[in-house]
């Protein structure tokens with residue numbers, strides 16, 4: 146069977162080719178629903194002797210059967226250019242140029258080195274952990290807040306994993322403002338939706354800023370589970386991935402409520418909830434300094450107290466030793482004194498005996514002392530050296546020597 150008409154095979158020029166006398170198209174990056182995205186280089190800077198800067202050229206698709214659809218697509222495309230040109234945010238891809246050539250519509254924008262979130266999940270074949278998802282979601286909340294508070298407010302309307310790129314610096318970049326729309330512009334009857342990511346109100350063309358909140362909740366669900374959320378259903382990532390915490394599951398559920406009033410009412414409110422860390426989960430980092438300082442202080446105090454107590458102990462031991470030494474010296478001295486007294490008594494006895502035998506005035510000789518002594522003379526011990534008496538003050542006090550006492554106890558000679 147032959148067709149009544151021939152389908153024209155569109156000729157694709159060989160790479161590289163130049164568009165609008167400035168953009169050198171070098172490769173095809175990907176095909177989206179609305180067009181084809183090419184890798185290109187800016188030739189302008191080359192004339193200044195600089196390197197050709199990488200950029201991206203988006204070509205609007207042209208294969209519409211109905212002229213009505215073609216016009217609609219062109220209108221959307223021009224609106225994307227208009228919206229993007231009015232925006233300036235580090236998380237939004239920058240527009241560099243827009244033109245038509247050979248009846249085709251082109252948009253040139255900065256090149257984002259990285260991948261979109263859809264590709265990233267497919268590549269790793271597993272979901273992302275929730276800390277990572279929260280970090281990206283916070284960045285998306287920041288850019289949504291920027292869009293929603295812009296003058297006039299812009300509703301993105303197409304937040305989904307393939308429209309969010311993550312740059313090599315881990316920075317979120319929103320690409321594809323194809324259906325983004327300033328809020329005031331009258332609603333048309335073309336209701337563009339992305340299954341699973343668009344909230345119910347978008348199906349009947351009543352999207353508002355809270356529709357982007359829903360789409361972010363749905364995007365989080367995909368990142369946490371690796372699966373698209375069910376259309377028009379509150380998403381619960383924990384039901385698919387039990388590793389998702391209760392807190393994050395509740396956040397996603399709240400964001401994807403079917404009733405707009407039950408969702409977070411603003412990107413800021415959503416962000417606050419994402420950034421909030423329950424007490425138990427908060428890192429101890431800020432407190433570590435205090436803990437270390439208190440630790441050092443306690444150890445220092447403890448060591449100081451130990452040194453003080455040991456000094457006290459040493460001193461009390463020394464004092465006790467001195468008292469003991471003093472006591473034993475006193476005792477020794479008492480014994481010596483006692484002996485001396487006994488010797489004096491014996492000598493007086495002997496002298497009396499001598500006088501009674503030889504009469505008063507008889508010559509008196511010192512009795513022999515020692516083992517040679519005869520008769521019943523009392524044995525006298527050898528005289529001892531003087532014993533120093535140590536006073537409590539530590540100064541030795543010498544008492545009378547034994548010798549003097551023995552030889553002339555009463556000062557007779």
Ligand SMILES: Nc1ncnc2c1ncn2[C@@H]1O[C@H](COP(=O)(O)OP(=O)(O)OP(=O)(O)O)[C@@H](O)[C@H]1O
Nearest residue numbers: 175177178179180182201255256257261307320321
């Ligand atoms: N500025 C850019 N830098 C690098 N890659 C980009 C850039 N813009 C788009 N891309 C890549 O091209 C893909 C398609 O781009 P985009 O979403 O703008 O086109 P689309 O036709 O609207 O696609 P879809 O309808 O599937 O969302 C993106 O998912 C992204 O991977």
Ligand SMILES: [Mg+2]
Nearest residue numbers: 177307308321
């Ligand atoms: Mg897209």
